[in-house]
């Protein structure tokens with residue numbers, strides 16, 4: 001029996017100007033809890049039950065400039081498609097053909113239309129008989145473009161987007177891959193990738209994931225006039241990997257400066273990343289089977305192999321200096337990095353090197369040092385990764401790495417104030433789930 005549960009958990013911050021922050025804002029805040037009934041029957045073995053979380057957001061209603069209170073006006077939205085024409089788009093938006101023709105004739109070369117790209121959603125405010133009053137769409141990250149009706153025709157509009165910010169909470173369980181679970185939970189890719197990055201010092205998302213691993217995540221989504229514009233930062237997250245619990249909370253002085261800590265203030269940033277491979281939708285489901293049967297002829301296998309498509313980005317797992325970058329027989333194109341503490345890391349079979357990767361170059365953790373390939377003795381594209389301390393090969397999957405600095409003692413009170421609520425929400429999310437499983 002499939003247990004398709006849904007819980008609704010959302011609260012909203014008031015709309016706010018990104019550019020002009022307003023000091024005084026009425027705070028609209030609510031929290032909803034609810035459950036939706038289970039449905040559907042799925043063969044138990046073929047497709048195990050999946051945690052499903054739905055988030056319903058209350059959205060900011062766009063403020064339309066209505067010339068006459070008695071006029072019947074309404075906003076309509078249509079997507080501008082590939083191969084679309086302005087005339088076709090305006091027709092779908094219910095704009096009178098003569099009005100549309102005039103707009104295009106007078107403003108077809110104006111900035112708003114030049115910035116319009118396939119995939120953008122365009123909203124039109126029309127009055128009776130298809131009379132166009134306003135046209136709006138979001139261009140880029142935070143600009144709204146469009147036209148307003150004036151006595152003389154139409155005048156172009158460019159204004160900062162007014163976003164409402166919703167905090168969402170979602171939870172999921174891993175059956176095959178993180179992205180499959182993210183899809184089931186309705187979690188955007190960018191949030192799944194952030195999860196992998198946040199816990200990248202503790203969990204190798206290419207090798208460590210187990211069926212039954214669970215995650216909960218609290219993150220921001222920015223809305224403009226009711227549409228999700230983008231997913232923002234993860235504010236807090238929990239990952240239960242192979243029975244071990246990891247939690248992260250975001251803590252920063254300002255919206256753009258901060259980092260992730262455990263709820264006790266310990267840094268989640270480690271001296272080395274667990275995986276040298278960039279995490280993405282493509283690599284997440286890739287087989288990790290062995291790639292070199294030729295190996296026996298070469299040498300004992302002393303590394304970890306990551307199957308990934310050619311061209312996948314390979315990252316320096318720690319800060320260091322390039323000791324060598326070049327071609328060696330079995331390794332093919334190989335980079336060796338030297339780190340503190342007589343540690344070195346090796347990345348082999350690369351298709352090409354990262355920009356500026358040559359002997360003596362300094363690299364920081366996460367920098368791209370090369371791209372996955374199948375050079376040297378490799379039967380398919382994969383990354384061969386070695387970790388050495390002095391002359392000794394070590395299994396990087398089993399190493400314990402030191403952490404970066406914890407939250408300074410003087411900041412702990414602020415840390416608790418800011419992050420305490422998130423930890424409580426993660427607890428809440430977990431208890432809701434357990435209750436729902438009964």
Ligand SMILES: [Zn+2]
Nearest residue numbers: 303304305384
């Ligand atoms: Zn190997």
